[in-house]
Amino acid sequence: MGKRIVVELPEIVKLPEDEIEERVKVELAIRLYERGILSFGQARKLAGLSKWEFLEILAREGKGIPYDEEELKNDLKVLEELS
Template sequence: MALSITIPDDVLESAKIPRNELKQELLKEMAFALYSRGITSMGTARKLARIDKWKFLDGLAERGIERHYNEAELKEDTAYANSHK
């Protein structure tokens, strides 16, 4: 499913984002907003933002957004840490 959003020209022009970066920046900000509200998972938000895990985690930190950390991720991280001692 594709979704089109109309943003008034004056709003786009007032954005302090170069035109060629506007679409990517809006997708990224929407992804962070949806993730921060618990509407989407990190994987889905990263897909929407079109960025890798590490850039997404950096973006969360820059915006002061807490990571939604579940038990499965904790087990995975613990196993990784234990295997690299």
């Protein structure tokens, strides 16, 4: 279990009460991932989403899909094994 914080949102933020915590977690996860504070895996866990759900949100936000050199090597290895 992590730390719990209480945030008071101004009246201008019109969100259903039962959606506030989930939306704040997703927004925070996106921003912390974007700034390199959290890894992809950490961010998606904070958001409470599967890998594919978080990828979909990043794509909608125009953040791109994380793909590093290690993933490229793995993909090339799989391609070699398949051919």
